[in-house]
Structures are given as structure tokens and as C-alpha cells.
Amino acid sequence: SPKGFSMIYTFNKNSLEFKKIRYVNVAKRYVLPLLIIIPLLSISIVSQHEYEDVVYVQVDKKTFNEENLKQMIYNMNLKFPHIAMAQAILESNNFKSNIFNSNNNLFGMKEARVRVNLATGTKHGHATYDTWEHSVLDYAFWVASYARECRTEQEFYTLLSKYAEDRDYETKLKRIVSANKLKRN
Secondary structure: OOOOEEEEEEEEOOOOEEEEEOHHHHHHHHHHHHHHHOOOOOOOHHHHOOOOEEEEEEEOOOOOOHHHHHHHHHHOOOOOHHHHHHHHHHHOOOOOOHHHHHHOOOOOOOOOOOOOOOOOEEEOOEEEOOOHHHHHHHHHHHHHHHOOOOOOHHHHHHHHHHHOOOOOHHHHHHHHHHHOOOOOO
16 A cells, blocks of 8 residues: 555635545546647646646655644644644644544544535544544645634634634633743744
């Protein structure tokens, strides 16, 4: 079995949403017609698509540890990565929770019904993922879908508090950020 796997997503700059492209759709829509047209024209597949950008996601299936998680969060250039790391620590009970260990779910995410997501189902009332990396990518899709308007940390904390079931969620996250020195200057 391969060490990594690939996925292709389109990103719409107007709505700031990602949508997964199935390989079969790509083949039917682009490859077969191109086999006929390539000798005649030089065209760009991406420019023919209704979306402005295509996002290619390569996941290396690394063993989970806190350093690999931190590196993935920072490499993805997530908005407020220190808050994302604090959420993973809090939601996974410092990487010991049943939801994390059985579902590969670091952020306590529920299975999304509207936005693009990587969940493979629901178990214990939370989304399940093939890998912990999928959980991080799904979190990034959530941020792109719902937090795109947040310009400051406080706006992001306020948004998270609306989604959280815990009334002290913001306070707990701030405490974790401070105690673990997660914020890079």
C-alpha cells in the first residue's frame, strides 16, 4: 500500500469554499476530451473549470505525535494556528480521548452535512476519519467555510464559542495557548 494518497479540490475565490473533485469526473470532463483536442489546441484544464483555483492535497500518513500535528497545522498556514493546536489538545483530552483514538478526530468535529468534508461516517456522535491528517484537513475546510470573515483572534474565539457546547470554551482555549506557549511571535 502506498505511503501517501492524493485528493483534488477546487477552491472558489468568491465563496471561499473547497469542493472535492472525483477522479472519475476529472477523467470524463477533462481527460477524454483532451485526448481529442490536444493535437489541435493548447488549453488549460483549470481555466475551463468554473472555479478559479484547484487545490491539490498530498498527505503522507505520518505517525501521530504532537510535533507532527503542530508541523501540519503550521505548514497548512491555518488562521490562528495556536488556537487550532489548543482546540486539538482540549477536544482530544490531550490526545487520549476515545473520539480521537477510535475516530481519528482531533477537533471533536461532527460529520458535516453542507460543506465539503473528509469524514467517513459517524461513531460515538462524532465524525470519523481515515487518518488524523484527514481530521486536520477537515478542520481547515471548516475554517475556510465558516471563519473566513474572522480577522482577529477575538473574532475567531467568539465564533468558536458559538459552536462549542461548553460555555467556558474560549477561556479554556486561552489557558491552553498560554500554558503550552503555543503562540509564535
